[in-house]
Amino acid sequence: MTDRSEPQSPSPLLLRLQAVEGSLTKSEAVLAQWLTRNEAALGLETGATIAAKTGVSEITVSRFLRRLGYRGMAALKEDLLERGAAQLPGADLGLRLLDGEMGTLIRRDAEAVLALAAQVARPEWAEAVAAIHAADGVFVTGFQTVKGAAADFARRLSILRDRVRFVAAHDSGLAEWLAPDPAETRCLILIDIIPYAREAEPLVRLARAQGMAVVVLTDELNTWAAALTPHVFFVSSKAHAYVESSGPLASLLSLVTHSVAAQDPARAKARLAAWPALLRELALF
Amino acid sequence: MTDRSEPQSPSPLLLRLQAVEGSLTKSEAVLAQWLTRNEAALGLETGATIAAKTGVSEITVSRFLRRLGYRGMAALKEDLLERGAAQLPGADLGLRLLDGEMGTLIRRDAEAVLALAAQVARPEWAEAVAAIHAADGVFVTGFQTVKGAAADFARRLSILRDRVRFVAAHDSGLAEWLAPDPAETRCLILIDIIPYAREAEPLVRLARAQGMAVVVLTDELNTWAAALTPHVFFVSSKAHAYVESSGPLASLLSLVTHSVAAQDPARAKARLAAWPALLRELALF
DNA sequence: AGATCAATGTTAGCATTCTACCATAATCAG
DNA sequence: CTGATTATGGTAGAATGCTAACATTGATCT
Numbered sequence: 008m009t010d011r012s013e014p015q016s017p018s019p020l021l022l023r024l025q026a027v028e029g030s031l032t033k034s035e036a037v038l039a040q041w042l043t044r045n046e047a048a049l050g051l052e053t054g055a056t057i058a059a060k061t062g063v064s065e066i067t068v069s070r071f072l073r074r075l076g077y078r079g080m081a082a083l084k085e086d087l088l089e090r091g092a093a094q095l096p097g098a099d100l101g102l103r104l105l106d107g108e109m110g111t112l113i114r115r116d117a118e119a120v121l122a123l124a125a126q127v128a129r130p131e132w133a134e135a136v137a138a139i140h141a142a143d144g145v146f147v148t149g150f151q152t153v154k155g156a157a158a159d160f161a162r163r164l165s166i167l168r169d170r171v172r173f174v175a176a177h178d179s180g181l182a183e184w185l186a187p188d189p190a191e192t193r194c195l196i197l198i199d200i201i202p203y204a205r206e207a208e209p210l211v212r213l214a215r216a217q218g219m220a221v222v223v224l225t226d227e228l229n230t231w232a233a234a235l236t237p238h239v240f241f242v243s244s245k246a247h248a249y250v251e252s253s254g255p256l257a258s259l260l261s262l263v264t265h266s267v268a269a270q271d272p273a274r275a276k277a278r279l280a281a282w283p284a285l286l287r288e289l290a291l292f
Numbered sequence: 293m294t295d296r297s298e299p300q301s302p303s304p305l306l307l308r309l310q311a312v313e314g315s316l317t318k319s320e321a322v323l324a325q326w327l328t329r330n331e332a333a334l335g336l337e338t339g340a341t342i343a344a345k346t347g348v349s350e351i352t353v354s355r356f357l358r359r360l361g362y363r364g365m366a367a368l369k370e371d372l373l374e375r376g377a378a379q380l381p382g383a384d385l386g387l388r389l390l391d392g393e394m395g396t397l398i399r400r401d402a403e404a405v406l407a408l409a410a411q412v413a414r415p416e417w418a419e420a421v422a423a424i425h426a427a428d429g430v431f432v433t434g435f436q437t438v439k440g441a442a443a444d445f446a447r448r449l450s451i452l453r454d455r456v457r458f459v460a461a462h463d464s465g466l467a468e469w470l471a472p473d474p475a476e477t478r479c480l481i482l483i484d485i486i487p488y489a490r491e492a493e494p495l496v497r498l499a500r501a502q503g504m505a506v507v508v509l510t511d512e513l514n515t516w517a518a519a520l521t522p523h524v525f526f527v528s529s530k531a532h533a534y535v536e537s538s539g540p541l542a543s544l545l546s547l548v549t550h551s552v553a554a555q556d557p558a559r560a561k562a563r564l565a566a567w568p569a570l571l572r573e574l575a576l577f
Numbered sequence: 578a579g580a581t582c583a584a585t586g587t588t589a590g591c592a593t594t595c596t597a598c599c600a601t602a603a604t605c606a607g
Numbered sequence: 608c609t610g611a612t613t614a615t616g617g618t619a620g621a622a623t624g625c626t627a628a629c630a631t632t633g634a635t636c637t
Binding site for chain 1: 310312321332334335336337357364370371373386393394395397398399400402403405406407410413436437438439440441442443444445447448451483486492512513515518525526534535536537538539540542543544545546547550551553561564
């Protein structure tokens with residue numbers, strides 16, 4: 008009763024996935040999991056879109072479907088439809104879950120992310136991105152609870168362009184600041200949210216005194232930065248959790264990364280392609 | 293109250309059908325009725341199949357969809373899907389701003405954050421939080437582009453409870469693993485997203501072999517973790533930016549922090565109050 | 578009836594999906 | 608390490624979906 012001679016099939020997707028569960032290749036495992044988790048929303052997917060979302064190639068999707076006994080996406084959808092429900096909409100999944108305290112926190116983070124659109128739309132955004140792009144050297148710094156996020160940001164940015172350094176206050180990186188090459192343009196990206204670090208403001212003053220462009224990524228409550236540089240961007244932070252979420256900030260950082268990369272897409276893509284090779288050389292940690 | 297002035301479309305299919313109900317031609321009436329009665333099963337239909345089933349020509353279907361405000365079947369299906377999915381609460385905020393490439397990235401991040409609700413609602417979530425809360429010692433590790441986020445997470449968690457350590461693979465922290473005190477319960481929180489680190493899986497195996505509870509925070513495409521521990525939580529990661537955003541992941545981490553803190557609110561608040569003092573002692577960097 | 582115009586269909590072309598064929602990369606045995 | 612085997616991807620072409628431009632039908636009005 009499996010699917011030997013008959014092209015069509017009495018068994019639903021999940022059963023078929025279980026049947027081959029033991030003998031999956033890497034790509035197939037990715038596909039199997041993705042299909043399992045997104046079964047309800049398969050209606051409007053196509054081989055190509057699944058390939059894009061899972062990171063495998065289109066033909067691998069096609070092959071896997073065949074292995075499951077479907078002659079293609081159409082056959083799969085047909086099977087899903089025939090077996091009762093066939094509901095296109097992801098259904099109730101969303102709103103009911105957003106109740107309660109956790110739901111509130113989640114919604115606040117999501118809203119804060121959406122609010123980033125207003126920051127990106129500001130004219131200063133383009134200026135800041137251009138300044139980062141144009142700088143010969145970029146310094147990134149962050150404090151306390153966002154120090155790690157700043158380090159990650161520096162790491163990502165350095166994938167896409169060279170001469171990006173994460174600096175800590177007592178770090179050797181500072182030496183380079185104090186003896187700047189006047190022929191070089193440099194840029195400081197400072198990330199600081201509440202509770203603010205005392206070092207932040209003097210650091211920005213110093214950088215400005217040396218003629219550096221300074222981009223500050225901070226939260227709404229920051230009042231000192233705007234006086235020192237026009238390139239200040241805000242995330243809203245009123246979560247009222249035990250500790251402030253840094254999710255929206257991380258999203259903002261990712262937008263900066265993306266915008267800078269988009270200034271020179273060709274270079275970004277080339278560097279990105281070379282990155283995995285680079286990684287293997289490192290300790291991976 | 294939702295969609296008065298906007299020309300493009302916040303409303304689902306049925307609303308649109310009602311809007312044009314009064315002025316339908318013969319073919320359009322047929323189509324409208326068929327669409328109404330088969331709305332649930334539209335997923336696998338195509339312009340041609342609808343045409344065949346209703347007896348009108350393909351182009352008439354196409355035209356009617358246009359009249360309804362959809363640019364084609366794809367747009368219709370997309371609309372149907374989104375209706376079921378969580379509505380973005382603050383979408384009104386930046387509706388106009390959410391256009392373009394950056395707008396797409398922002399929306400994807402926001403959606404990914406909202407989708408976290410499904411993870412938090414899983415029964416495993418409560419188990420994982422309880423395990424973290426109950427453990428005598430908590431180890432946190434993360435790799436590559438989320439190493440910093442993992443470090444921040446460890447830092448935040450250690451504000452709220454003691455004996456939290458961020459460990460790197462080649463770190464001295466590992467020594468403590470290899471000579472465990474059998475009287476202590478320990479817990480590993482591992483954060484890993486694409487591109488996955490090779491160390492991750494062996495690390496989890498090792499921890500499990502030692503009887504540790506293991507919580508894995510990863511993305512949808514991770515296939516190895518679920519086989520090793522029940523406490524695997526996913527963020528969706530299909531941004532297609534130059535580099536994946538880690539914003540939703542950071543939000544997830546913050547939710548973990550919050551949930552763990554909520555296990556013992558009194559202690560969390562007490563430690564939080566003592567924290568600024570503690571900070572002043574540190575180098576702040 | 579004949580003119581006029583809206584509604585619908587036909588044809589053709591472009592875009593997209595899916596798959597056949599071959600090339601490359603990863604894996605494993607010895 | 609080498610070579611065999613398997614998994615995966617790339618390219619190109621057939622099939623299908625969608626729509627623009629033109630043709631036809633059918634309804635309405637005088």
